[in-house]
Amino acid sequence: QKEVEQDPGPLSVPEGAIVSLNCTYSNSAFQYFMWYRQYSRKGPELLMYTYSSGNKEDGRFTAQVDKSSKYISLFIRDSQPSDSATYLCAMTLPGTAGNKLTFGGGTRVLVKP
Amino acid sequence: DAGITQSPRYKITETGRQVTLMCHQTWSHSYMFWYRQDLGHGLRLIYYSAAADITDKGEVPDGYVVSRSKTENFPLTLESATRSQTSVYFCASSTGDPGSAEAFFGQGTRLTVV
Numbered sequence: 001q002k003e004v005e006q007d008p009g010p011l012s013v014p015e016g017a018i019v020s021l022n023c024t025y026s027n028s029a030f031q032y033f034m035w036y037r038q039y040s041r042k043g044p045e046l047l048m049y050t051y052s053s054g055n056k057e058d059g060r061f062t063a064q065v066d067k068s069s070k071y072i073s074l075f076i077r078d079s080q081p082s083d084s085a086t087y088l089c090a091m092t093l094p095g096t097a098g099n100k101l102t103f104g105g106g107t108r109v110l111v112k113p
Numbered sequence: 114d115a116g117i118t119q120s121p122r123y124k125i126t127e128t129g130r131q132v133t134l135m136c137h138q139t140w141s142h143s144y145m146f147w148y149r150q151d152l153g154h155g156l157r158l159i160y161y162s163a164a165a166d167i168t169d170k171g172e173v174p175d176g177y178v179v180s181r182s183k184t185e186n187f188p189l190t191l192e193s194a195t196r197s198q199t200s201v202y203f204c205a206s207s208t209g210d211p212g213s214a215e216a217f218f219g220q221g222t223r224l225t226v227v
Binding site: 004006008032034041042043044045046049051088090092094095099100101103104105106 | 144146148153154155156157158161171203205207209211213214215216217218219220221223
């Protein structure tokens with residue numbers, strides 16, 4: 001079993017809909033949680049970063065962390081065609097060398113105009 | 114150019130050949146990483162480096178060699194390429210600060226082994 005599980009999708013939604021993405025993990029020691037966005041043929045770029053349970057908002061994006069359930073989510077409100085990308089969750093253990101990241105497999109999202 | 118750059122962007126090589134993928138960063142980040150990305154597996158760590166001349170294995174190191182003689186460069190060498198090493202390779206860097214877990218990624222090198 002992988003340490004971090006993520007539904008690969010693809011997830012297809014109409015423009016304006018809410019996109020809901022999630023990851024589950026098995027290692028309760030993970031403390032930093034991130035969402036990366038990756039456009040086709042590009043490198044991943046950091047979208048959201050949190051290190052505690054609860055919600056964090058940034059514009060149309062909301063990240064949720066539930067450490068008791070070992071479950072993290074990303075919500076995209078008012079989705080746009082430009083949000084079409086692969087979304088990767090990532091997490092790390094505190095004190096690991098360079099904060100090595102463990103990634104989920106990524107969910108491909110397609111927002112249709 | 115500022116940031117992290119990888120070269121080449123695309124490479125086709127034959128089975129058994131040695132090939133080196135280059136990575137260069139301009140931020141003077143302490144840590145550098147090599148990942149491979151495959152369908153169904155996401156990003157998997159191959160090797161990482163904490164500083165010049167300090168490297169360590171990641172999750173999938175077999176068949177790969179790294180070196181880091183200078184802080185800004187972190188080349189990845191496939192000593193004898195195999196078809197299973199066909200993948201997209203990403204280099205990344207980070208400060209390694211405990212409160213800042215962000216890693217910055219290059220554009221990737223798409224390697225095909227025929």
